[in-house]
Each structure stands twice: as C-alpha cells, then as structure tokens.
Amino acid sequence: MSNLESHYRPSSLSDKVALSFTKFLRFIADTFFKKRYGHRAVVLETVAAVPGMVAGMLIHLKSLRKMEDDKGWIKILLDEAENERMHLMTFIHIAKPTFIERIVIMIAQFIFIITYAIIYLISQRTAHRIVGYFEEEAVRSYTEYLHELETGKIKDQPAPEVAINYWNLPLHATLKDVVKVIRDDEAGHRDVNHSFADVIDERKTKEKVNTTKKEITTKENLKGNYE
Numbered sequence: 001m002s003n004l005e006s007h008y009r010p011s012s013l014s015d016k017v018a019l020s021f022t023k024f025l026r027f028i029a030d031t032f033f034k035k036r037y038g039h040r041a042v043v044l045e046t047v048a049a050v051p052g053m054v055a056g057m058l059i060h061l062k063s064l065r066k067m068e069d070d071k072g073w074i075k076i077l078l079d080e081a082e083n084e085r086m087h088l089m090t091f092i093h094i095a096k097p098t099f100i101e102r103i104v105i106m107i108a109q110f111i112f113i114i115t116y117a118i119i120y121l122i123s124q125r126t127a128h129r130i131v132g133y134f135e136e137e138a139v140r141s142y143t144e145y146l147h148e149l150e151t152g153k154i155k156d157q158p159a160p161e162v163a164i165n166y167w168n169l170p171l172h173a174t175l176k177d178v179v180k181v182i183r184d185d186e187a188g189h190r191d192v193n194h195s196f197a198d199v200i201d202e203r204k205t206k207e208k209v210n211t212t213k214k215e216i217t218t219k220e221n222l223k224g225n226y227e
C-alpha cells in the first residue's frame with residue numbers, strides 16, 4: 001500500500017466510533033453527489049475547513065486558561081483550516097454550487113461546528129481520529145476524481161489562477177495537477193490528525209504510568225513507616 005492510500009487500523013472503541021461516523025457521512029455524500037466530483041468538492045471543502053479552526057480555537061483558549069504551552073498545535077491546525085479554505089476557493093472556479101447546495105452548506109456548517117466542538121470537548125483524541133478518517137476518505141475521493149479526469153470521463157480544463165498562485169503550479173497546469181496537489185494536502189492532514197490522536201494516547205498512558213508509580217511509592221513509604 002502506498003503512503004497515499006495508508007489507512008489507520010482502528011484499535012480502540014474510540015477509533016471504531018470515529019471510523020463508523022466517517023463511513024456514515026461518506027455514505028450520505030456518495031448518495032447525494034454520486035459522481036459529481038466538482039460539486040462534491042465544493043460542499044465537502046466548506047465542511048473540511050471547520051475542524052482545524054474549531055480545534056485551534058479550543059486549544060488556544062485552553063492554553064490561555066491553563067497557562068500551558070500548545071506545543072505548536074494551534075499553528076498547525078489553523079494552517080490546516082486555511083489550506084482547506086484554499087481548496088474551496090479553487091473548486092468554486094470549477095463547479096458553482098447550486099441553490100440547494102448553498103442551503104446544504106449553511107445547514108451543514110451550523111450542525112458541524114457545534115457537533116465537532118462538542119466531540120472535541122468530550123474527547124480530543126476521538127475528534128482528531130475522526131479528521132484522520134475524513135482525510136482518508138478525501139484522498140480516496142480525489143483519487144476517483146483524478147481517475148475520471150485521466151480516463152476522459154470528466155473533461156480536463158486549465159487550472160484556476162488562484163490554484164496556480166497558491167501551489168506555485170506551472171502556468172499551463174490543468175485540473176488534474178490541481179487535484180493531485182490537493183490530494184497530497186489531504187494525505188498530509190490525515191497523517192497530522194492521526195498522529196495528534198496517537199500523541200494524546202501516549203500522554204494518557206504516561207500519566208497513568210506516573211500515577212501508578214506515585215501510588216506504589218506512597219504505599220512503600222507508608223509500609224516503611226509502620227515497619
């Protein structure tokens with residue numbers, strides 16, 4: 001399996017919940033958009049740009065509240081949100097959203113901001129795992145989109161100027177080149193979010209080990225006092 005198609009195998013209940021949630025949303029997206037990849041990208045990128053901003057804001061507030069360093073996470077997450085927004089800015093030149101899609105976008109944004117913030121506050125780890133799985137699906141969808149472009153089922157076209165400037169593409173770049181660089185971005189977000197979930201796991205395991213060590217030391221000290 002190439003790095004592009006890598007999949008994180010769910011290892012805990014939280015991972016399984018994250019994967020099932022992603023598969024459910026994928027099913028809805030497949031039913032709604034079918035093979036209209038341009039429109040699919042427009043609507044989904046409006047949602048994709050939400051988690052980074054919500055997570056970045058919540059970590060920012062936590063850092064202020066607890067007076068703790070963020071270990072560079074805020075910048076990474078805000079960059080992710082910005083990058084996803086640029087995917088949207090690119091795709092609106094490829095497919096103009098219909099009136100119904102604009103309504104769906106508004107409802108989806110409202111529901112998703114609240115849902116993601118709640119998930120993040122309950123389980124930061126699950127929230128990052130969900131984005132990791134979302135991005136796995138995004139890579140798959142862009143691979144399918146690329147396949148349609150390469151086989152001529154969807155007509156290729158010149159890359160929008162905004163994309164040429166943002167990704168520093170050659171002036172003769174086409175939509176195929178744009179889909180490739182966007183797919184690479186999605187693979188990057190996938191790896192970052194899965195690794196954030198892993199880091200949170202490691203921190204929790206370390207905390208547990210330290211607590212157990214402290215308990216053992218306290219017990220031994222108490223034993224020593226009575227001997």
Ligand SMILES: [Fe+2]
Binds near residue numbers: 138
């Ligand atoms: Fe994206």
Ligand SMILES: [Fe+2]
Binds near residue numbers: 186189
């Ligand atoms: Fe993404």
